[in-house]
Amino acid sequence: MDAPVDTLHRPLRELRISVTDRCNFRCPYCMPKEQFGSKYHFLPRSSLLSFEEIHRIVRIFASLGVRKLRLTGGEPLLRRDLDRLIRMLAEIPQIDDLSLTTNGALLTREAARRLKEAGLQRISISLDTLDEEVFQAMNGVQFPLRRVLQAIEHAAAVGLAPIKVNMVVKRGVNDQAILPMARHFRGSGQILRFIEYMDVGNSNDWCSDAVLPSTELLEKIHPEFPLEALPSNHPGEVAKRWRYVDGGGEIGVITSVTEPFCEGCTRARISAAGMLHTCLFASHGHDLRAPLRSDAPDEQLRQLIGGWWEQREDRYSALRASQNTIPAKIEMSYIGG
């Protein structure tokens, strides 16, 4: 089977793998503690893909055209010995971009050093505000801000810079933090990315009034720090890039709600339980774990994955505004960001 393209002629270029559905934060826009409380049943260990299974799946996706790999969760650093998995994945020759998204809570200097040494190339760290009180409310577990700022320093110190600092902007919650965050990360060498608040999963009570359009966001920054647009690094890049005219560095905006980018979406996702999802807002998935655990040969798995991708027609964000009814979606903490 050659490199498959989907019904909208989009190739399969990027794979995001959730290595756990657990998280040590309870961010209301992703994993509100009301739904994900002490009685919530997370995936039992036996149903998680093993590192060997993940490695085999990635090898097969790489043979179908995947070049970029991102490890996600839940919170991926909750998965023990993650550096062992990274070392295995870094050896797959076709993969030329290996990254991870984390909330930074477990990213000590030693952990950062082990990830880098194992072959991790890039890291994105979530940080929604520099206001201690708002941050503790937004992570849902009163986790202290300074520990995440230290995590960013640790990642930079071991050579994982430029770090992408991901800020989900929710109107009326943390939009007053936009300029303080811009001031803080300007000239730091890190790339601050502003993410429009999205209707992921079914638990965050999303409403469009709480979305701050990226155009409005840029208008808040431009008067103080003039910006100019940058070309994308590669086709299908998620963030729109801007740079400070005075050389203060780069920022990004992720505009899933106001300027959807589905036409260039080349991303597939694998949940920690081995379900293949072809959209962040998917309502269903394809079970890869069953054939994997019934010793299906590589070629059979390639045919399965290629066939599912060729049937793909996902463009949820592009259709969001015209949808009358929204089907129940897979939770983001399960599917991985």
Ligand code: SF4
């Ligand atoms: S909504 Fe789905 S198809 Fe569109 S960019 Fe996001 S993941 Fe891709």
